[in-house]
Structures are given as structure tokens and as C-alpha cells.
Amino acid sequence: MAPLNDQQIVQNIHLKAKNFNSTQSVHNQINSYFTQLKDEIIKKIDVAQKKAINQALEMPFGKEQILKRYQEISQIQNLKSLLMQDQNKSFALYQKQCKDFIQQVELNKAKNTQLLQELLNQCDQIQQLIDFDRLNKSKIFLLDFLDSLNFFEDQTQSQVNSDNNLNNNILPQQDNNKIDQLMKLISNKTNYCSEEFLNQIRQQLQKLSHFFEQISFDKMNQEGKKAIRFSELNDEKINNVNEYVEHLIKLQDDPQHLQSVKNSFQISNLLNVLDNKFNFISNNYRDNLMRYLIETYPFSKNINTDEMFSEEQSFNILRSLETNYIKEFVKIVKKKENLNENGQNFDNSQTYRVQQKILESFIFEKRELENTLKQFPIFDLLLLLKEKSILNELQFQKSNLYDGNQRIEIVKNMNNQFEISINQTYYQGSNKGITNCISQILERDKKYIFRIQFEKRNDPNYFMIGLMKNENFNRYYGYNDQMSYYFRLENKKMKYYGGYGIDKFVKGDKTQLLDENSTLELRVWLEGKQVEVLNYPDYSYKVEIQDKFKQNLSQKDLCLYFYLEGTKINKSQKKHQQLSNFENQSMEEIQNNNI
Structure with a gap:
């Protein structure tokens, strides 16, 4: 005998072999079972067959009963006699x-017709007393059950079950009862x-447990879906959900319910x-909100809207x-915000100047008047009520970039125009490069039009x-900052080069x-996000800032x-500009009026 670590294994094998039934014995057991x-099945079938035949014989309406009843109604025997x-x-x-x-x-014609119709209905009922569809399904059920009898389990499935049993010994026990x-x-x-119904269902399912064990529950739910966890809600919430569903159904089917909710x-x-x-x-x-309120009405109907307002009178x-x-109130508030954004002190506002005039002419409490006008700077709105030139208010600043503050010359001429140029006649420094000149900060709600002419000293400029x-x-x-229009003056023409923000052509082309x-x-209209360059007065050419x-x-x-x-040449390069401000007019109105 080959050496083993445990000789007990050999003894166990001998013991098992002695206790094994012979093949013939297994055959006998199978034959005995079937x-x-x-x-037992034949006995059950015989009993069921006899019972069904007896029930058929005891039916209240057989052929003889039907014929007898027909003769009574039709009075055939009376006629024959x-x-x-x-x-x-x-x-x-x-x-x-x-x-x-x-x-x-003839007198009993209607009554006899009714009696014969009832007899016909009873004949139809007799045909329906036996439900052969149900009986055929029961037969298929029994045959399927017999097909499922399996004395020797498939070896592959047996191995899977064995592995599952092994895993169940390691992992926590799970409820796999189907x-x-x-x-x-x-x-x-x-x-x-009801509990009564559920108990009946459970009892019947347990009788059929053998068949349910063959059903795979792995894909019971649709992919990506899980059963709604209603069991975790309390009864009150469940009732609310039920009421909501009933409400949605009524909305679909009952126009009066919809109107009532509205x-x-x-x-x-x-x-x-x-x-x-x-x-x-x-x-x-x-x-959209109205539709939402109607659909969710069961959840909002108990809201006490009587306590909605803290000051209902003010609201009304x-x-x-x-x-x-x-609209006028919004203008006042917006004007106040614009004043704050531009850092304008109240003492420098138009409203403040009007306030001083009021105090000179009328007796008001200064603090109350000032607080009111600070909150509602209504007199600053008067600037928006008519066209007004801003030339008297316009200011320009020279940049320190490349000594621009020493080289830029700004002159306001007799025609109420500004002439801005580089004048290096008295400049002693070495910077000859580009510099900036800007106006004061523009107000966001105003609409500006600046008309500008250019004079060149070199070709190109x-x-x-x-x-x-x-x-x-x-x-x-x-x-x-990508908000500029770039062009050159060369060969007595003005040519677009672009690339710095104002490059979207609306009229004309590059x-x-x-x-x-x-x-x-x-x-320029900052609030409306509009910046445009046009040729004046033809307006045949129009370029605006790119959307991005x-x-x-x-x-x-x-x-x-x-x-x-x-330039290296010590001569002035001039830019003349005529400035105007148009208020209470849209850009479209300005263009249509060819201002």
C-alpha cells in the first residue's frame, strides 16, 4: 500500500464501500418510486373523473329538462291535445x-319570448360550467412537474451548488428565499x-415552491432600476403618495377637477x-410654475397662505x-446704483445741487430731505429726459506711459471740439513710442456717439x-483690452486692419x-453691450465688437x-474729435434718424 499521511482515509473508504447499495438495488428503488x-396518480385521476361525471349527471338542466321546459313554454302538448x-x-x-x-x-307572446330567452341563456351557461381552458392549464402544469423530476443532478450545476454552499459558510447568511x-x-x-389575502397567497406559493426555485431572480428589475422603497415610508407619507397619484389621474380625466385646483x-x-x-x-x-403648482397641489393645499405676508397692506x-x-421707480434705483458704481459722491450729483436750491427756497428738515434724495436721486434722471451735450463735462487724461503726460496735447477749440495730438516740440525726453489718452469713466446707462476725424503726418499712419x-x-x-478698432491711413484712403476686438462686419467688408x-x-452703450464703428454720415459701413x-x-x-x-520727426500728429451724447434713444433710433 502506498504511504499516506492519514491511514484513516483508507478505512473510511472501505466502510463506505460496504454500505453502498448495489446498482441493482438503486434500479429497484427507482422502479419502486415510479x-x-x-x-397514486391513476387513483387520483379515477377519483377526479368519477366526481366530474357525477356532477355532470346532477346538473339542473340536462337535455330532457330543457325539452320539457320548452314544451311547457310553447304549449305544444296543449295544441296537440x-x-x-x-x-x-x-x-x-x-x-x-x-x-x-x-x-x-297571442296574449302570452311577450311573456313566452322572455321565458324562451331565459331558457336559451341557461343553455349557454351549461356550456360554460366546465372551464376546459383552466383544466388544460392544470394538465400542462402536472406534465411540467413530472418533467422536472430529476434523480441525478447535473454535475456542472452540482459543482456550482457546492461552491455556493462553501461560500455560504464564509459569507454572512443571506435571505435567498424566492x-x-x-x-x-x-x-x-x-x-x-389585506393580511388575510397575503396569508392565502403565501400558502399557495409555498405549495408551488418547487417551480419558483427554477426561476432566476437575478434580472427581476429593469436594467438600472430598483423597486421604489415604499416600505421605508410611514403610513402618512404613503397616503400622501396615493393621494398625489389619484390627483394626477383626475387631472388627466376630469376637466372639472383641473378647474377646481386652478x-x-x-x-x-x-x-x-x-x-x-x-x-x-x-x-x-x-x-411653467402654474403647471407645477397644479400637479403638486396635494402637497401644497395645506399651506396656510393667510400668514403669507408680514405687511400685506404694503404689498397690496x-x-x-x-x-x-x-418703470420710473426702477430708473431711480438704477441711477443710484450707477452713481455708486462710478464712485460719484452725492455732493457732486445733480440731485445734490437741486437739493441746495430747494433748501434755499423752502423750509425742509435738511437731514430728512438729504436722506430721501440719497435713496432716490430723482433729479439725476432728468439728464435722461432730453438730449444733452456732454462736451462741457467731458474730460481727457494723458497717460504716463512713455511720457505721454509730457507729449500729449489736448486743445478745446472755438467750435466746441477737442483736438488731441502728440506734440513733441518741447519734449526733452527720449521716448518716441505709443501712449494712451482716455476720457473719464463712461456711465453704463448712457448712450454715446463720438464723431472723430483723423489727420496724418506720415504715410502710412x-x-x-x-x-x-x-x-x-x-x-x-x-x-x-480687446475693445479697439484698428485701421491705417495710406494712399489717401482709410483701410481696416483689425484684430483688436471691433471686427464684426455688419455692413461693408474688410x-x-x-x-x-x-x-x-x-x-457706445455699455448697458446694452454695444460698441460700433460707422462712417458718418453715409452709414454704409458698420463694424461692431465681436460677441466673444x-x-x-x-x-x-x-x-x-x-x-x-x-514719430522721429518732431511734428504733431493730430486727431480731431466731435463728441455728442444722445439719451433716451436706442441705437436703432439713432441709426434710422441718421444723426
């Missing part, structure tokens, strides 16, 4: 009996099944708040204001106009040449900007 099963009477009787009497019979039949899984589906809280007290009050003109809600948003006053009043940030004024060239004496019109740079117009310290280039 013989016994067959006998009448016809078979002795012919020797008086003919008059016989005739009277026949007439009476016919008259009686009947329990089915019961979880059936007993979902939202089904409101007119409900809660939704009406919420819409009163929503429709306040100060909210500036779009119609599209309102419609504001709600009743006309649209024009609200390079020019840029546009906007730049005030804080970058002394740091670098304005065109770095190849179009303007006369060198042309006046360019620069239009419009975000730069949201900055708060933007100024009108000129690019000034020095």
Missing part, C-alpha cells in the same frame, strides 16, 4: 276552443393588500404674489401700482479707437476703403480710448 407514483279531440263534437264548440287557444297564445422575494413585490405598501385658495394666493409687477416674471416661467399698495410708475479699463491706463496699451477725410462715428469680447463691456471702469503714436 410504480408507486403512477399508482286540442287537435286530437273527438271530431264528433259540435264544430262551433271546437272552433271556439281553437280561437281561445290562439288568443291565449417566495419571500415574490411576497415583497405583492405586499408592497402601495397595494394595500381656482383653489392656495394657488390663487400664490399667483397673487407671483403676478406682482415688481417680480418681472416672464409669461413662459409663470405658465405696491401690487396696485401702474406699470409706468414701476496707424490709428486705434475704442474702450479700455481705467485702471490699466498707465500700465499698457489700450488695445490689449476690403472696403473709405476716404481719408471720412468721419468715423463710435457708438462683449463680456468685457460688463467691467465698471471703461473709458473712451485713443491710441497715439509718436
